[in-house]
Amino acid sequence: MADPHGKHHDYHLVNPSWWPFVGAIAAFVTAVGAITWMHGAPSYVLVIGFAMVLYTMFMWWRDIIIEAHAGDHTPVVSLHLRYGMLLFIVSEVMFFVAWFWAFFDASLFAGEANLAARVAATGGIWPPKGTTVFDPFHLPLLNTMILLTSGTTVTWAHHALLGNDRKGLVWGLGITIILGMIFTCVQAYEYAHAAFAFSNANGGNIYGSTFFMATGFHGFHVVVGTIFLFICWLRALKGDFTPKQHFGFEAAAWYWHFVDVVWLFLFVCIYIWGNHGGMMPLE
Template sequence: MADAHAKNHDYHLVDPSPWPAVGAAAAFIMAVGAVMWMHGSTWAVMVVGLLGVLYTMFMWWRDIVKESHKGDHTDVVSLHLRYGMLLFIASEVMFFVAWFWAFFDASLFAGDVMQPSRVDATSGVWPPKGIDVFDPWHLPLINTLILLTSGTTVTWAHHALLNNDRKGLKWGLALTIGLGLLFTAVQAYEYAHAAFAFNRDNGGNIYGSTFFMATGFHGFHVIIGTLFLIVCLFRALKGHFRPEKHFGFEAAAWYWHFVDVVWLFLFACIYVWGSAGVQLVEH
């Protein structure tokens, strides 16, 4: 009788879960391990934390999928899940606003005589003298085309799912994942050849700081989005998702399109405008 009364509503009361605490502990261990590794210590602690985070992601997602299959995700719950995902993406937008702000603050006011330290750091021009920036029409343009193409393949997968085309869904997801991995590989190659990279000898520079924080965090989001889509592919192979109920895939597609749009702004502002900004701000 108590169980029947408990289900006499459209909401889902989540069962107690260990994964928030486990995930927080694993993230803390990973962060501490990363700091140790950056200071010349072993990377083993960071890897232990990373494995803990990945394990938490797997188990937590597994529990949510089970809840959905049990019927706990009613129409009201699904609507609130959508609200939650939209708010999460909105918070991510503001996260990137901070890095764009830092970049434009450093570049637009490179020659601000009221702040001598800034002039010293930038030589009064942008990009700072001695900084050999990337040609935006080489690897950055290639990565832009890769990511835009991945946006079309994930949309193909979504439309295939809506039309109950399981083969198209699987192929669209597989191609999107492959393009996401290719983007990450090209960016890793680009970073390995950055003339303004950080090292213990020169300590970096303001151009490198703003560049790596903005593009690096985007690269991290691409990796997270790729993992998200890999989970969706495994679920599709197991027969999950229906045309009328597939929020797990929908959330992954939203996130991927967000990553695409952010990259377009990064390419236009940091790679294209940033590499030519010296003519605009030179004093």
């Protein structure tokens, strides 16, 4: 609650808010809608839940932006917000560790003699016998160049903001968003032309499962990061952010650099090494 006698500390005591409660209900409705939809029910519950999630995000973030403009984000509060974002990114790192672990467990031990089911599924080699994989130096390399370039443009936008160059901020963010959208389109095209599939019914195998889970979740993070940057771009057009107070943009930039780094690991480990590494065929 607000202090009627004036604030005499550097912390922000937030006002009561309905949004955590509404967000929890929205998440529950979305989960129930997704489960029932996967079992053949109509998708309207899922759509309603997703709309509730989007509404909660918009309203909650609006309140936080209002708090920032009101001066509630003191240096101490801003520092703690940065700690929170860093911890969130660490949790995301561990999320991707799980998918890398699954990929390396499958590829490094494709021909392990005491794993009969694994050998039967892979033919004792990696990539599994009969699997046609992507050329890493075609579309994957193009997407690597796109993401690396986007990391440069978002850094340009950040330095422009620090120098109070509003035009550079808007242009840097705009180009980064366009590059993120191009990356997503290229990956969608790549997926549409994959010679392997995620589903066993479509001839999929363990290679397709580990490949799509790792690269697919990264693609989802690219979409989220693009939306994150788009919101920052809209705020920049409205005149938000100052050289001294711009945590919203800074968090988006950190997230985007995290997405870049994860892709580099995916490109090297899955597209390059994963296409030629693994165990040799059983003798």
